[in-house]
Amino acid sequence: xxxxxxxxxxxxxxxxxxxxxxxxxxxxxxxxxxxxxxxxxxxxxxxxxxxxxxxxxxxxxxxxxxxxxxxxxxxxxxxxxxxxxxxxxxxxxxxxxxxxxxxxxxxxxxxxxxxxxxxxxxxxxxxxxxxxxxxxxxxxxxxxxxxxxxxxxxxxxxxxxxxxxxxxxxxxxxxxxxxxxxxxxxxxxxxxxxxxxxxxxxxxxxxxxxxxxxxxxxxxxxxxxxxxxxxxxxxxxxxxxxxxxxxxxxxxxxxxxxxxxxxxxxxxxxxxxxxxxxxxxxxxxxxxxxxxxxxxxxxxxxxxxxxxxxxxxxxxxxxxxxxxxxxxxxxxxxxxxxxxxxxxxxxxxxxxxxxxxxxxxxxxxxxxxxxxxxxxxxxxxxxxxxxxxxxxxxxxxxxxxxxxxxxxxxxxxxxxxxxxxxxxxxxxxxxxxxxxxxxxxxxxxxxxxxxxxxxxxx
Amino acid sequence: xxxxxxxxxxxxxxxxxxxxxxxxxxxxxxxxxxxxxxxxxxxxxxxxxxxxxxxxxxxxxxxxxxxxxxxxxxxxxxxxxxxxxxxxxxxxxxxxxxxxxxxxxxxxxxxxxxxxxxxxxxxxxxxxxxxxxxxxxxxxxxxxxxxxxxxxxxxxxxxxxxxxxxxxxxxxxxxxxxxxxxxxxxxxxxxxxxx
Ligand code: SF4
Numbered sequence: 001x002x003x004x005x006x007x008x009x010x011x012x013x014x015x016x017x018x019x020x021x022x023x024x025x026x027x028x029x030x031x032x033x034x035x036x037x038x039x040x041x042x043x044x045x046x047x048x049x050x051x052x053x054x055x056x057x058x059x060x061x062x063x064x065x066x067x068x069x070x071x072x073x074x075x076x077x078x079x080x081x082x083x084x085x086x087x088x089x090x091x092x093x094x095x096x097x098x099x100x101x102x103x104x105x106x107x108x109x110x111x112x113x114x115x116x117x118x119x120x121x122x123x124x125x126x127x128x129x130x131x132x133x134x135x136x137x138x139x140x141x142x143x144x145x146x147x148x149x150x151x152x153x154x155x156x157x158x159x160x161x162x163x164x165x166x167x168x169x170x171x172x173x174x175x176x177x178x179x180x181x182x183x184x185x186x187x188x189x190x191x192x193x194x195x196x197x198x199x200x201x202x203x204x205x206x207x208x209x210x211x212x213x214x215x216x217x218x219x220x221x222x223x224x225x226x227x228x229x230x231x232x233x234x235x236x237x238x239x240x241x242x243x244x245x246x247x248x249x250x251x252x253x254x255x256x257x258x259x260x261x262x263x264x265x266x267x268x269x270x271x272x273x274x275x276x277x278x279x280x281x282x283x284x285x286x287x288x289x290x291x292x293x294x295x296x297x298x299x300x301x302x303x304x305x306x307x308x309x310x311x312x313x314x315x316x317x318x319x320x321x322x323x324x325x326x327x328x329x330x331x332x333x334x335x336x337x338x339x340x341x342x343x344x345x346x347x348x349x350x351x352x353x354x355x356x357x358x359x360x361x362x363x364x365x366x367x368x369x370x371x372x373x374x375x376x377x378x379x380x381x382x383x384x385x386x387x388x389x390x391x392x393x394x395x396x397x398x399x400x401x402x403x404x405x406x407x408x409x410x411x412x413x414x415x416x417x418x419x420x421x422x423x424x425x426x427x428x429x430x431x432x433x434x435x436x437x438x439x440x441x442x443x444x445x446x447x448x449x450x451x452x453x454x455x456x457x458x
Numbered sequence: 459x460x461x462x463x464x465x466x467x468x469x470x471x472x473x474x475x476x477x478x479x480x481x482x483x484x485x486x487x488x489x490x491x492x493x494x495x496x497x498x499x500x501x502x503x504x505x506x507x508x509x510x511x512x513x514x515x516x517x518x519x520x521x522x523x524x525x526x527x528x529x530x531x532x533x534x535x536x537x538x539x540x541x542x543x544x545x546x547x548x549x550x551x552x553x554x555x556x557x558x559x560x561x562x563x564x565x566x567x568x569x570x571x572x573x574x575x576x577x578x579x580x581x582x583x584x585x586x587x588x589x590x591x592x593x594x595x596x597x598x599x600x601x602x603x604x605x606x607x608x609x610x611x612x613x614x615x616x617x618x619x620x621x622x623x624x625x626x627x628x629x630x631x632x633x634x635x636x637x638x639x640x641x642x643x644x645x646x647x648x649x650x651x652x653x
Contacts, residue, residue: 015634015637015638016634016637021616022614022616024637024638026641026642028649028650029652036536039491042491042492042493049628054653055651055652077489078489080491081489081491084491094652095652116650118650126536127533127534128532128534128558143534143558143561144535144558144561145493145562146536146562146565150627150628153631153632154631154632154638155642156631156638158631160614160616192476192528192531193476193531196554196556226531226556228557247652248650249648253647253648256648257646257648292478292531309473310475310476403480403485405486405489422533424480424481424532425503426481427480
């Protein structure tokens with residue numbers, strides 16, 4: 001029977017299936033971080049259980065690590081959380097990329113750059129942005145702490161089969177429009193819960209033309225419209241990215257793997273439960289105006305009239321009036337970072353916009369690379385010098401102001417142009433106001449001091 | 459997990475849609491390494507407003523949270539259902555939930571049940587008009603009932619069994635040890651190992 005990429009990935013991980021029960025799926029890679037794992041390890045310990053496959057489990061510190069001033073966290077609780085992760089990993093023999101180590105970084109940045117994220121795999125993590133890894137043609141989704149415990153103990157996860165949804169994007173992206181704008185435009189159209197219960201496959205000529213970084217940005221934000229997982233069929237772009245990465249197969253194994261990966265693509269006659277069509281050639285750079293990612297508009301637009309109670313509350317929280325041109329909104333802070341947009345390509349794109357310019361005197365801007373590896377690579381190219389010369393702070397890797405668990409937070413009332421993925425109330429700091437956008441758009445906002453159409457600066 | 463069959467109590471009407479887990483339990487409270495102690499921080503930022511529904515004395519002691527669609531969207535933090543439970547709630551009634559949040563509730567023994575908009579609206583209005591009104595969320599009979607009404611709800615059969623029996627899901631999966639080993643033996647040799 002013709003099958004979709006999503007269903008092929010599902011079927012190939014079934015350990016056991018029985019009528020009236022969820023399928024038991026096997027997990028190829030379990031990523032772990034300090035915030036959602038301590039209670040899971042504690043549960044194991046209390047039950048006298050151990051980690052079944054420490055060799056398929058990788059831990060990193062990312063959520064509350066400081067991004068400057070050495071490896072010491074600012075507060076006791078954060079330090080404790082990191083110490084507990086280190087101790088749990090030591091006890092169970094799980095490799096850990098500690099703060100300060102060469103490979104440390106945001107969990108969804110380091111998996112791919114180490115070559116651990118490969119097509120055909122099932123990857124989970126106690127983190128909703130695990131969908132990022134779907135960019136490689138893997139089935140990847142976020143789980144809760146009880147499920148983390150279950151996977152640590154058994155390497156398996158019972159799951160009820162999800163439906164198939166295709167998002168087909170056709171055409172070349174216009175100048176100044178990025179993968180971030182594709183996904184923001186998509187969520188603006190579907191709302192923030194349309195994807196629920198679905199495995200989403202992003203397809204079409206636009207996907208084929210996107211780099212792995214762009215595909216990761218898109219898959220990353222699948223959860224922002226409720227999808228169970230987002231994925232892109234693997235192709236030569238995928239293989240070129242993977243080849244010779246530390247954990248990628250080599251020699252004869254590489255050829256075998258590529259043969260298998262090529263078989264994963266959705267069959268021509270396969271049927272999706274839904275399909276959404278997007279015309280990439282008509283997309284513009286987008287910015288959010290509200291307090292969820294679906295409250296978004298092209299930067300050439302205006303703050304809309306509120307249609308729902310949620311809109312009314314969002315406008316009040318954001319201190320915005322309907323009819324205001326989005327490009328007239330002044331900002332205080334710029335954050336270039338997060339698992340959505342802090343890879344080398346993102347930093348390159350932002351640096352192009354600011355080269356030879358300076359951050360607006362009223363704005364405080366910072367770049368937080370997605371991993372220590374990204375940071376080194378950017379420095380090797382001299383991107384740090386460009387950012388610093390323009391007046392940006394150049395930080396160490398971590399989640400940082402994407403969620404503000406470390407000292408990088410907005411003050412109440414501060415307004416931020418951010419390349420992260422969530423503009424929820426207080427996400428970047430209690431009372432802080434977040435506008436989501438692409439790295440070039442955030443860089444342009446840093447220079448002008450207000451939201452602005454990056455195409456005016458190109 | 460403790461077995462849970464039914465919950466009877468008063469309702470807290472949280473009349474908002476798309477409530478995300480950052481609102482349910484803000485990030486500064488995710489640093490605890492225990493599963494308990496999150497209750498005082500439930501809806502921490504919203505609670506700063508005096509008239510927020512959770513602050514109203516007439517709703518003190520409510521154990522059924524009634525709320526809008528897409529409840530629990532955003533982060534996968536299980537701290538969200540932990541906080542809700544810790545604050546005394548044993549059931550939630552909403553038109554829809556975000557997938558990960560719903561799964562987390564089931565693992566935590568928090569009865570997250572789904573009813574159509576109109577029935578949730580009725581419960582919401584009832585709770586607003588008469589904060590002392592009692593409802594029962596009955597997992598065995600799959601219904602939410604109160605004075606003069608009984609609404610049937612559907613729920614994943616497996617999750618229902620687990621909650622009714624208070625089953626240890628890890629123990630259940632461990633029973634399939636031999637299937638797991640068989641699967642492991644046939645995994646492709648090129649698949650990566652971390653060490
Ligand atoms: S960067 Fe933000 S969204 Fe990504 S894992 Fe870290 S906190 Fe989560």
